[in-house]
Amino acid sequence: MSSETSGPFLAEPMKRLLTALLDTLIPASPDGKMPSAAEVGFEAYLHTQAHEYISALEDVLQSFDSNFSDLPPNRRHELLEHFSKDRPAEFSSLLARVYDCYYQDNRVRGEIGVVQGAPFPQGNDVAQGDLSLLDPVMENRDRYRYRSP
Amino acid sequence: MSDDVVDVLIIGAGASGAAVAWSLAETRMRVVCLEQGDWTRPSDYPTNAANWESQAHGPYHIDPNVRGLEADYPINNDDSEVIVVNFNGVGGSTILYGAHFPRLHPSDFKVKSLDGVADDWPIDYDTLEPFFEQNDQIMGVSGLAGDPMYPPKDPPLPPIAMGLVGETAARGFNALGWHWWPSDSAIISQPYDGRDRCVFLGPCLSGCAQGGKSSTDITYWPKAIRRGVELRTRCRVREVTVNDQGFADGVVYYDENGDECLQRAEIVIMACNGVGTPRILLNSKSNSFPDGLANRSGLVGKNLMFHGFGYVQGLFEERLDGHKGPQACSILSKQFYETDPSRGFVRGYNMQISRGSGPLNTAMAGYMDGSIPWGPEHHDAFRKRFDHTFAIGIVGEDLPEEHNTVTLDPKLVDSSGIPAPKITYTYSENSRKLIDHGLARGEEVMRAAGAKEVMSAGPLRPTGWHLLGTARMGDAPEKSVVNRWGRSHDVKNLFIVDGSIFVTSGGVNPASTIQACALYIADSIKKNLTNLFD
Numbered sequence: 001m002s003s004e005t006s007g008p009f010l011a012e013p014m015k016r017l018l019t020a021l022l023d024t025l026i027p028a029s030p031d032g033k034m035p036s037a038a039e040v041g042f043e044a045y046l047h048t049q050a051h052e053y054i055s056a057l058e059d060v061l062q063s064f065d066s067n068f069s070d071l072p073p074n075r076r077h078e079l080l081e082h083f084s085k086d087r088p089a090e091f092s093s094l095l096a097r098v099y100d101c102y103y104q105d106n107r108v109r110g111e112i113g114v115v116q117g118a119p120f121p122q123g124n125d126v127a128q129g130d131l132s133l134l135d136p137v138m139e140n141r142d143r144y145r146y147r148s149p
Numbered sequence: 150m151s152d153d154v155v156d157v158l159i160i161g162a163g164a165s166g167a168a169v170a171w172s173l174a175e176t177r178m179r180v181v182c183l184e185q186g187d188w189t190r191p192s193d194y195p196t197n198a199a200n201w202e203s204q205a206h207g208p209y210h211i212d213p214n215v216r217g218l219e220a221d222y223p224i225n226n227d228d229s230e231v232i233v234v235n236f237n238g239v240g241g242s243t244i245l246y247g248a249h250f251p252r253l254h255p256s257d258f259k260v261k262s263l264d265g266v267a268d269d270w271p272i273d274y275d276t277l278e279p280f281f282e283q284n285d286q287i288m289g290v291s292g293l294a295g296d297p298m299y300p301p302k303d304p305p306l307p308p309i310a311m312g313l314v315g316e317t318a319a320r321g322f323n324a325l326g327w328h329w330w331p332s333d334s335a336i337i338s339q340p341y342d343g344r345d346r347c348v349f350l351g352p353c354l355s356g357c358a359q360g361g362k363s364s365t366d367i368t369y370w371p372k373a374i375r376r377g378v379e380l381r382t383r384c385r386v387r388e389v390t391v392n393d394q395g396f397a398d399g400v401v402y403y404d405e406n407g408d409e410c411l412q413r414a415e416i417v418i419m420a421c422n423g424v425g426t427p428r429i430l431l432n433s434k435s436n437s438f439p440d441g442l443a444n445r446s447g448l449v450g451k452n453l454m455f456h457g458f459g460y461v462q463g464l465f466e467e468r469l470d471g472h473k474g475p476q477a478c479s480i481l482s483k484q485f486y487e488t489d490p491s492r493g494f495v496r497g498y499n500m501q502i503s504r505g506s507g508p509l510n511t512a513m514a515g516y517m518d519g520s521i522p523w524g525p526e527h528h529d530a531f532r533k534r535f536d537h538t539f540a541i542g543i544v545g546e547d548l549p550e551e552h553n554t555v556t557l558d559p560k561l562v563d564s565s566g567i568p569a570p571k572i573t574y575t576y577s578e579n580s581r582k583l584i585d586h587g588l589a590r591g592e593e594v595m596r597a598a599g600a601k602e603v604m605s606a607g608p609l610r611p612t613g614w615h616l617l618g619t620a621r622m623g624d625a626p627e628k629s630v631v632n633r634w635g636r637s638h639d640v641k642n643l644f645i646v647d648g649s650i651f652v653t654s655g656g657v658n659p660a661s662t663i664q665a666c667a668l669y670i671a672d673s674i675k676k677n678l679t680n681l682f683d
Contacts, residue, residue, distance in 0.1 A: 025523045025527075026523065026524075026528075027525050027527075029528045034528050049200055049203075077524050080523075080524075092516075095516060095523060099509050099512045099513060099516075100203045103508035103509050103512065108508075112531075112532070112536075113468075113470075114507070114508060117199050118196060118197050118199050118201065119201060119351055119352070119358075120194075120197050120348075120350055121359070123348025123349050124350070124470075124474065125349070126310040126312040126349045126470065127316075128310045129310055129312055129313075129316045129319075129331075130316055131308075131331075133319040133323060134319075134329075134330070136323050136326070137323075137328060137329060137330065138295070140326070141297040142297075
């Protein structure tokens with residue numbers, strides 16, 4: 001994730017709410033290998049890659065009480081569940097941004113086996129594959145053989 | 150400009166326009182191509198960035214109505230069961246295609262004789278065979294010789310690595326005793342013709358930053374330009390004009406500044422594919438052609454064919470690394486390609502193995518279908534699915550029907566004020582049966598390959614890549630738009646070289662055959678130069 005940012009854009013209460021919301025959408029894994037969505041630079045992501053979404057996000061945040069961040073995780077989950085059903089398009093849009101940011105994070109990518117950063121120019125290694133698997137096709141080639149129409 | 154007469158004016162710089170330009174350049178005629186889009190820069194393609202998946206939903210989206218670039222024109226799909234997808238720029242839709250590159254089969258040219266449906270083509274596989282071969286060489290095609298489903302052919306490069314996905318699918322086909330073969334791919338598996346090989350970035354469908362995918366901006370066009378062809382970009386053609394003798398004498402177009410220009414020409418070649426070509430012809434009305442140019446048959450814009458498309462996805466216990474490598478190119482099966490009357494439909498389909506998705510698309514698809522929740526269960530569910538799936542695409546033959554059309558929308562226009570195309574299309578009962586059959590067989594393959602979960606869907610709507618049949622080829626002027634070498638029956642210096650001229654669709658991706666047809670028509674023009682307009 002790029003560190004380029006024009007600085008924090010949310011006042012502290014909203015910032016806490018966003019952190020709680022991100023933590024609820026993708027909590028850290030119990031083994032600690034996968035970070036929470038609140039730990040992958042979502043604010044910087046918004047500034048550098050999704051600036052057009054900031055005002056929509058502010059609308060989403062306004063939908064939650066300021067004590068959301070003080071609630072236990074299961075209660076926060078319930079409230080987000082309600083939000084996702086009441087306002088599915090807005091929730092889906094939020095989730096797409098959170099996932100987009102999350103799966104660009106190099107720690108996350110390392111854990112799931114994806115090349116860090118851009119695919120190009122590094123690329124990937126792919127096994128050629130065992131062409132001897134074609135033997136049964138070749139043994140039965142008369143069954144398949146092209147017939148002139 | 151109006152006094153400047155070029156020998157050959159090509160409209161469209163995509164798969165077919167590039168091929169015909171390259172071929173005709175050797176005549177030393179003055180060849181000019183007008184392209185409404187621009188050159189794309191590989192350094193702009195999404196795979197240059199870590200957020201390549203979300204970027205692919207922006208300026209490189211496959212749907213022009215979503216993409217909405219200056220070069221795009223809107224398409225009214227409201228009355229169509231399929232949404233048209235394309236790309237407008239040098240290279241055309243080869244910029245975004247999957248590069249799965251099979252040829253039509255010999256039987257595809259003879260469906261009336263073999264199955265009593267539609268019409269035979271006036272040409273056959275043997276006519277096109279040398280041009281398939283030539284096209285494979287110029288484009289750079291990887292594949293494996295010896296596929297028993299085809300007459301002998303020998304791709305210039307060894308096959309693209311089929312990977313764990315291909316091996317897994319192959320075991321499924323073998324368990325059922327069904328045909329499969331490594332795909333012919335317009336992707337170079339080794340350095341070729343000054344280009345470096347595919348490095349398995351994954352997302353071919355948003356442009357290839359590596360240049361391993363053979364789009365025509367990096368294959369034909371550099372060669373054509375070196376041979377002297379002039380390619381003018383950001384030039385949007387409004388209409389083809391005709392003279393008093395009924396010959397095409399040029400085009401009216403808008404240049405990059407939006408200024409209206411006239412380019413005169415001795416020969417006009419349409420290469421805008423199955424939607425763009427009828428759009429321009431229907432918009433080219435005159436006293437001689439009140440229903441649109443070259444449309445005395447009334448067939449311009451009719452008989453639109455896509456390919457019915459469905460897919461089957463399997464979830465596997467083992468990791469398949471599906472996010473790596475060309476999405477659309479691994480292996481294929483032609484087990485159900487030819488007609489078998491016992492199946493209850495005619496013609497058949499290709500089974501095309503597709504690799505898996507990247508992490509963002511996996512997570513969002515999992516959210517949409519409920520298989521990967523957000524919240525505390527997210528990580529486990531994601532790990533079980535990401536890189537553990539592959540898909541079988543069912544690409545089925547779509548037979549021509551006159552009620553499936555491209556017409557001019559009475560209200561919708563592009564940014565130049567040119568009427569937009571309106572698509573009217575419904576799947577036939579035959580197409581639906583064929584796709585249903587393919588989905589069921591695909592599920593069998595998945596289970597035979599060891600999938601622990603299988604799901605299928607289709608026919609799907611945003612799959613209108615293959616735009617065919619709207620200016621069909623034939624010997625009879627009352628039943629076709631162009632003759633057996635692509636020349637309009639009505640306008641003897643007007644040629645069409647794109648997917649519009651397909652008589653039937655076959656059951657495979659058409660790019661290879663479109664380009665072979667373009668090269669064949671260019672060759673016919675060269676052979677008939679002395680009596681071209683007789």
